[in-house]
Amino acid sequence: MASETEEDLLKSFMAEVSEVERDNEVQRILGSFKLNPFEHLNLPFDASTDDVKKQYRKLSLLVHPDKCKHPQAKEAFGALAKAQQLLLDPQERGYILDQVTAAKEELRAKRKKELKKDNASRIKATVDEGKYEEQYERSEEFQVHLKLKVREILAEKEWRRRKMQMRISEEEGRLKKDEEETKEMWKRKREHEEQWEETRENRVSSWRDFMKTGKKGKKGEIKPPKLKTEDPNKSYVQRPVKRA
Numbered sequence: 001m002a003s004e005t006e007e008d009l010l011k012s013f014m015a016e017v018s019e020v021e022r023d024n025e026v027q028r029i030l031g032s033f034k035l036n037p038f039e040h041l042n043l044p045f046d047a048s049t050d051d052v053k054k055q056y057r058k059l060s061l062l063v064h065p066d067k068c069k070h071p072q073a074k075e076a077f078g079a080l081a082k083a084q085q086l087l088l089d090p091q092e093r094g095y096i097l098d099q100v101t102a103a104k105e106e107l108r109a110k111r112k113k114e115l116k117k118d119n120a121s122r123i124k125a126t127v128d129e130g131k132y133e134e135q136y137e138r139s140e141e142f143q144v145h146l147k148l149k150v151r152e153i154l155a156e157k158e159w160r161r162r163k164m165q166m167r168i169s170e171e172e173g174r175l176k177k178d179e180e181e182t183k184e185m186w187k188r189k190r191e192h193e194e195q196w197e198e199t200r201e202n203r204v205s206s207w208r209d210f211m212k213t214g215k216k217g218k219k220g221e222i223k224p225p226k227l228k229t230e231d232p233n234k235s236y237v238q239r240p241v242k243r244a
Contacts, residue, residue, distance in 0.1 A: 022068040029063065029076040035154040037083035037096070045100045045146070049088060056084040099157065103149035107142070108133075 032039035038047065041055045060081070061067065065074045086092040111133075136142055 017062060019069060022062055022073075023070045025059065026063050026068060026070040026073055026076040029059070029079050030072060032079075033151050033154070035158055036150060037086040039147075040079050040083035041087070044143070045097065045150075047087075052084055052087045056080055096154075099153045100146070100150055103146055103153055104137075107145055107149055111136070 028042070029040055038045055041047075041052060041059065043051060043055055047055070060077060063070070063073050063076045063080070065077060068076075070076070086096070
């Protein structure tokens with residue numbers, strides 16, 4: 001029954017939302033950093049999965065294309081759906097939170113250097129045994145720095161991923177080209193062998209004919225005399241015959 005009451009309250013709230021507020025939310029969503037789903041849902045980095053579901057439900061009703069007249073409402077609605085999907089996926093959520101941890105470590109190292117220069121703050125941080133830093137990390141100032149640092153790290157990671165993907169694609173293209181050239185070479189070789197085999201009978205027959213007609217006679221073999229062509233004009237000079 002309590003859930004139904006909550007449902008009624010949510011619907012009542014949405015009915016009171018002005019068109020201006022809906023348009024502003026669409027612009028906020030589309031203006032969020034694309035690689036950070038926490039920004040799309042306007043949630044802190046320590047938000048739970050239940051927080052993600054509740055926030056998605058609230059914002060999706062706010063910018064739903066059937067309720068919002070903004071021309072990019074559908075795009076904003078899709079961005080929210082993708083953000084929820086990422087944050088409910090353990091692997092994707094873990095990846096983003098790993099970058100948040102890396103961002104915190106960088107900011108802490110930077111602040112540690114700054115505190116060394118500020119004796120008063122350094123002494124206070126030492127006396128408070130870490131409470132001073134915990135309080136600072138909960139401050140709005142730190143959260144702004146953290147948000148920007150997470151953007152920076154996510155952008156760098158994405159750039160490296162795209163560069164690696166580009167190199168992989170180039171290598172795959174090169175390997176594919178080499179494979180096609182190798183296939184073409186073997187294809188030409190097979191065609192040549194097939195053509196050679198097809199003409200084998202003709203070559204064998206030609207060799208046999210040569211062996212029959214073109215072979216020289218054996219030594220000492222008597223050959224028939226060649227026939228002389230008679231010259232009717234007696235144009236040749238005949239040698240005189242010696243008498244005995």
